[in-house]
Amino acid sequence: MPYMSETVTPLEALTGSLRDYRDLHGADLLARVEHFFRWxxxxxxxHVWPYSRATEEAPNTVCAAxxxxxxxxxxxxxxxQDYLSLASHPAIKEAAKAAVDEYGVHSAGSAAFIGNTKYSLALERSIADFLGMEHAVLYPTGWAAGFGVIKALVRPDDHVVMDGLCHSCLQEGAAAATRNVHLHGHLNIASAxxxxxxIRARDAENAILVxxxxxxxxxxDTPDIAxxxxxxxxxxxxxLIDCAHDLGNLGEDGRGHIGLQHMIGLVDIVMGSFSKTFASNGGFVACNSPAVREYLKYYSAPQTFSNALSPVQAAIVLKAFDIVKSAEGRALRADLMGNITYLxxxxxxxxxxxxGEPSAIVPVMMREEGLARMVASRLxxxxxxxxxVEYPAVAKGSARFRFQVMAKHNKANVDDVxxxxxSAYDEAQQAFRPYGKLIAPASAALGAIIGA
Ligand SMILES: Cc1ncc(COP(=O)(O)O)c(C=O)c1O
Structure with missing residues (x-):
């Protein structure tokens, strides 16, 4: 079967977005999702649905899917997302195997009961030390950490002031905690x-989380954290700063923008994910107060009521931190940055x-969604x-490919991509031309498309 559709792509497949099916109406909550499914x-x-793919081998720099x-x-x-190429690193695989031999594969409990292991305890210490913070608490995923820390600390009368482009886990956590969510302009300190x-002019009583x-x-891109x-x-x-994408892989010592901006140990609360650089599912919240640490353990539902990281995951991340802190980690970050700049x-x-700025994330703008879908279908x-990535994950008319770079990519990989x-863009542009006139809101953006 040919990968690309040989029939004419209907306009409906090039327009619309996931946003259209978020607020559903109708008495039958199973039937009403059918509209989404049809689209x-x-x-x-x-062949313009480039999501939910599966890799057929390790997610290396060249991969079958x-x-x-x-x-x-x-x-x-x-x-x-394996920025330092640690997912297939021999020492990480060895650490995983050793943890399985010693512990089996399961933590078999939430952290609040008996789900901690010697690896998870050592990992909490390792993260806190790396960030110059006093304490860290582990979560099953980075998403759970972002959602969980906000929901645990913020009460309905409190306020959350957040960058308009914050990740879903932060937005959902804020929405679950309070109706007082104030989005400020992206990176805009004056707006914040x-x-x-x-808020403070009318409310001196309640708390504010930024x-x-x-x-x-x-x-x-990055805000002025200080x-x-x-x-x-x-x-x-x-x-609260989420350092999911730069911790471990950016800056000479791997401390990301918090390090580059000389804010190690100085941010009130730091949260992050292991899934980008540390070769495992998992997340954390780091803080400087034992009271906050203990509160999160018993009032942050994804921490308290979810099974703890497995010993294998904790051992993997612990070993990944060892590499991140080593000379090898430094060399991997230098290779990664070389690849980023070259790409x-x-x-x-x-x-x-x-x-954006040079980082393991390289956003390549396509802008118009229909055109972007056609490019994606050819790749x-x-x-x-x-x-x-398309609306609503990013603004309308700003669809993009989010390339994620790894330390082990080489120049040939970059040249090829x-x-x-x-080629995909040029072909897609030809195919998209007749649609351009039909898609009204897109036509303005079309002029701005590269190569158009
Ligand atoms: C900024 C940010 N925070 C948190 C997360 C969630 O991380 P995880 O994949 O560990 O759930 C992500 C992942 O996409 C992210 O991009």
């Missing part, structure tokens, strides 16, 4: 200050718009594994 399946049938239609493809992989001043990320996962922390001091607020340069030379055939993306 999704139309996209799937026309399967679309959710079952079609197989293989190619250079810029879609997996206006919100804080307005939330941001050290590296934004779709835009690859300025946010200063604002928090000025307005009696508390700062960004090559993409720009090929005429693509690349946004597997050309031997590229890459993730398309850029040439293949250019």
């Amino acid at each position: 999704q399946d139309l996209r799937r049938q026309h 399967q679309a959710d239609t079952g079609e197989r493809f293989a190619g250079v992989n810029f879609g997996s 200050r206006r919100h804080l001043a307005r 939330v941001s990320e050290s590296l934004f996962s779709m835009d690859s 300025a946010l922390q200063d604002l928090c001091r000025e307005f009696r607020a508390t700062l 960004r340069t090559k993409l720009q030379e090929a005429g693509f718009e690349v946004i 597997p055939q050309l031997g590229v594994v890459a993730n398309l 850029v040439v293949r993306l250019r």
Whole structure:
């Protein structure tokens, strides 16, 4: 079966978004999701649904995969998040095997009961030390950590002031905790200050949590963390920074933007994920107060009521931290940054718009969703594994490929992906031309598309 559809792609498959099916109406809660399924399946049938793929081998720099239609493809992989290439590192595999031999495969309990292991306790210490914080608490995933820390600490009368582009776990945690959620302009300290001043002018009683990320996962940019922390001091607020994407892999010592901005140990609360750099599911919250640590253990539902990380996961992450802190880790970060810079340069030379700052996330703008879907449908055939991100994960008309770079990528991988993306883009642009006129909101953005 050909990967790409040979029939004409219907307009419906190139328009609409997941957002259209979020607020459902109707008395039958199972039947009403059918509308979404019809739209999704139309996209799937026309090969413009590039989601829910499966790898058929380790997610290395070149990798075989399967679309959710079952079609197989293989190619250079810029879609997996394994920034330091630790997922297949021999020492990590050895650590996992040793943990299995010693402990079996399961922690068999929540951390509140008897789910901790010697590995998880050592890991909490390791994270806290690495971040210059006093304490750390583990969570089953980074998502659970983000959601769980906000929901645990914020009460309905409190306020959350957060960057408008914060990750889903932070937004959902805030929405679950309070109706007083104030989104400030992306990276905009003045906007955050206006919100804080307005809140404090009328509410001196309740608490405020300010939330941001050290590296934004779709835009690859960073806020002024010290300025946010200063604002928090000025307005009696508390700062939470999510460092999921840069911890371990960015900066000479791997301490990410918190380190680069000289804020080690100085941010009120830091949370993160192991799934990008540390070769495992899992997340954490780090803080400086034993009271906060203990409170999270008993009032943060995903920590308290979810089974603890398995001994294998904890041993993997512990070993990953050892590598991150070592000379090898330093060398891997240097290789990673070399790849990032080379990829960004090559993409720009090929005429693509690349946004953000150099990091393991390289956003390549396609802008118009329909065109982006057509580009994405061609990439597997050309031997590229890459993730398309579209509205509502990013703003309308700003669809992009989020390339994720690994330390073990090489120049040939980068050269291949850029040439293949250019071919896919050129072909897709031709195919998309007749649709451009039909998609009204897109037509303005079309002019801005590279190569158009
Ligand atoms: C900024 C940010 N925070 C948290 C998470 C959640 O991490 P995990 O994959 O460990 O659940 C992600 C993952 O996509 C993320 O991008």
